[in-house]
Amino acid sequence: MSKLLKQAAEHWRYVAPLLTPPQTEADYDALVEALDELLDEIGGTEQHPLAALASQVGDLIAAYDAEHYPIPDAPGHEVLRYLMNEHGLNQSDLPEIGAQSVVSEILNGKRQLNVRHIRALAERFKVPADVFL
Template identity: 35%
Template sequence: MDNIRPIRTEADYEWALAEVAPYFDREPEPGSPESDRFLVLVDLISAYEEKHYPMPDPDPIDMIRHVMEQKGYAQKDFADLLGSKSRASEILKRKRPLTMNQAYKLNREWGVPAEALIRPYHTGDAA
């Protein structure tokens, strides 16, 4: 794997991004040396980003919205899961907190990670 090196600096990071960019336009054949190089570069970039640009954990409402977006669910789907339109609306508007039973349903039926649903978060008039 030609010239692959650890990413220690921002310059190394920029180099790795430039090296990996062409692979997104022209995907390498799985199992090929180019594919292996691509995967190693992506792992190095990911490790550097996790250390230097950590993403804050989403609060439960942000996580629910993310899952809804990813799975193509609408607020109606959330209401169907909870059995109440008004309850779904209040939760998404942060006017009412999730109950453990609702968190359990979200975990079991939609696959939302339980640890993301039990984090404390702000409810009230602010949205």
């Protein structure tokens, strides 16, 4: 056995939980906590020796999220309605879309969001434009 594999075998019981996909909520919570600690340690240094580990742990968390907490597809007008509710906005608070009547038609599914609307909404709400597609 090579020196590298011997070292890995000696420390595997400490490293394995960080590289094993979570099977339960407790496993998931432990990984999230570990990732938080890793990110605190790494800061913004991409060359940090633990950066690759943080990336792997993040991938395991993302895979668990995708499987257990899928985000349902929603039409653009429903996403807009949700964001308006979250931000306490009414139809007249969106001049970047147009008049209140235009916003009303969009929210009721009678009119589609166009590219200009989507760009303006993505900028306003600081979300990716594709959430409206």
